[in-house]
Amino acid sequence: xxxxxxxxxxxxxxxxxxxxxxxxxxxxxxxxxxxxxxxxxxxxxxxxxxxxxxxxxxxxxxxxxxxxxxxxxxxxxxxxxxxxxxxxxxxxxxxxxxxxxxxxxxxxxxxxxxxxxxxxxxxxxxxxxxxxxxxxxxxxxxxxxxxxxxxxxxxxxxxxxxxxxxxxxxxxxxxxxxxxxxxx
Numbered sequence: 001x002x003x004x005x006x007x008x009x010x011x012x013x014x015x016x017x018x019x020x021x022x023x024x025x026x027x028x029x030x031x032x033x034x035x036x037x038x039x040x041x042x043x044x045x046x047x048x049x050x051x052x053x054x055x056x057x058x059x060x061x062x063x064x065x066x067x068x069x070x071x072x073x074x075x076x077x078x079x080x081x082x083x084x085x086x087x088x089x090x091x092x093x094x095x096x097x098x099x100x101x102x103x104x105x106x107x108x109x110x111x112x113x114x115x116x117x118x119x120x121x122x123x124x125x126x127x128x129x130x131x132x133x134x135x136x137x138x139x140x141x142x143x144x145x146x147x148x149x150x151x152x153x154x155x156x157x158x159x160x161x162x163x164x165x166x167x168x169x170x171x172x173x174x175x176x177x178x179x180x181x182x183x184x
Contacts, residue, residue: 002072011113022073027059033082043141083110086119099135137180
């Protein structure tokens with residue numbers, strides 16, 4: 001099952017927050033958070049205009065993740081407000097079920113406070129205990145230096161790059177770095 005025990009953390013500014021599994025009953029909070037984050041985060045692939053998931057779809061999505069042993073969805077919360085989100089999905093085939101990819105974001109006013117590290121550390125602890133997961137991978141825009149520093153600090157290494165992988169507009173493209181951490 002894609003679930004962890006709730007954990008308490010302290011931000012660099014001294015404020016308390018928790019990291020826990022995202023549950024189906026969190027659907028509305030997660031949906032509202034995602035709508036906000038897609039409008040403010042410059043390095044995310046999904047834009048606010050194209051994010052049109054309904055509350056019911058979000059609830060079903062969280063239910064599916066909760067029941068699958070190769071998937072995990074986590075939220076970071078401060079004062080009952082979602083301040084960060086991470087999801088992980090392993091492969092669907094026999095030959096790639098041992099590895100998966102994560103996506104993570106932290107609300108703008110909570111960045112550089114340790115939320116991303118707490119989310120990612122929680123994922124890695126879960127993955128290390130999993131009899132299924134042997135590799136955790138991610139993609140990150142090469143200009144997202146704080147994220148790259150975080151990933152490297154937790155043992156992720158660069159595996160490759162995709163040139164001009166993201167097109168922001170007619171003149172601006174971003175390259176994407178492929179990173180991974182082997183667990184077993």
